[in-house]
Amino acid sequence: MKKIIAGIVGFSLLLVGTSVSASVIKDAIIGKKVDGVAKVIVDGKALETNAITINGTSYVPVRALTEAVGGKVVRATSGTIELKTESGDTVNPEIMAKKSNLETEINSRKREIEKAKERLALNQSIIDNTDELVTTNGKIPFEETEQYAKIVAEMERDQAKIKQLEAEIAELEAQLAALE
Numbered sequence: 605m606k607k608i609i610a611g612i613v614g615f616s617l618l619l620v621g622t623s624v625s626a627s628v629i630k631d632a633i634i635g636k637k638v639d640g641v642a643k644v645i646v647d648g649k650a651l652e653t654n655a656i657t658i659n660g661t662s663y664v665p666v667r668a669l670t671e672a673v674g675g676k677v678v679r680a681t682s683g684t685i686e687l688k689t690e691s692g693d694t695v696n697p698e699i700m701a702k703k704s705n706l707e708t709e710i711n712s713r714k715r716e717i718e719k720a721k722e723r724l725a726l727n728q729s730i731i732d733n734t735d736e737l738v739t740t741n742g743k744i745p746f747e748e749t750e751q752y753a754k755i756v757a758e759m760e761r762d763q764a765k766i767k768q769l770e771a772e773i774a775e776l777e778a779q780l781a782a783l784e
Contacts, residue, residue, distance in 0.1 A: 636658045636659060637658070638656045638657065638658055639657045639658060639659070639660070640656070640657040641654045641655070641656055641657070642654060642655045642656075642657065642662065643655075644664055644668075644669065644672075646669070646672040646673055647672075649672070651664075651668050651669065651672055652668065653665050653668045666680075666685060666687070666697070667680075670687050673690075674689070674690040675687050675688055675689045675690060676688050685697045699783050702783055703780060703783050706776050706779055706780045706783070707780065709776050710773055710776045710777060710780070713769045713772055713773050713776070714769075714773065716765070716769055717766050717769050717770070717773075720762040720765050720766050720769075721762075721766065723758070723759075723762050724759055724762050724763070727755045727758060727759050727762075728759070730755060731746070731752070731755060731756075734746045734752075737749055737751070
């Protein structure tokens with residue numbers, strides 16, 4: 605339940621009358637065109653208020669959404685919105701937004717790793733299944749060709765990229781753990 609509230613709060617934070625950061629609101633929504641309006645349905649029940657979409661991001665009033673998921677707004681003052689979950693945990697929207705951003709970055713890097721691993725597997729398959737190339741000058745062992753050298757170089761770059769991304773993920777996960 606906390607994860608659901610955290611994600612929702614992170615995206616809906618900017619619609620509350622009191623804001624966490626005026627510059628964030630200004631940059632994110634003031635003067636921007638509303639792309640659409642959508643019903644918000646929580647556990648099969650539609651909220652009385654709708655969400656709006658601006659530049660592909662949906663914004664929902666924090667109070668309506670928090671109450672719909674069983675939480676409550678404890679305090680909404682200049683610069684701070686404090687929420688409580690059903691379990692009684694206090695939710696800080698700024699921290700929830702940071703967590704959401706970190707999780708997005710982690711997932712993005714994990715997808716990059718998966719793509720690199722797919723390229724590695726494909727290239728390894730090419731190496732494993734190609735013994736020689738036939739040219740106008742005859743047959744050449746694959747290991748002696750320019751194509752082989754290019755594939756090996758690409759595999760080395762992918763392996764280095766995976767190590768770099770894994771290190772970045774570890775750092776992002778440490779930042780995320782520090783917010784817990």
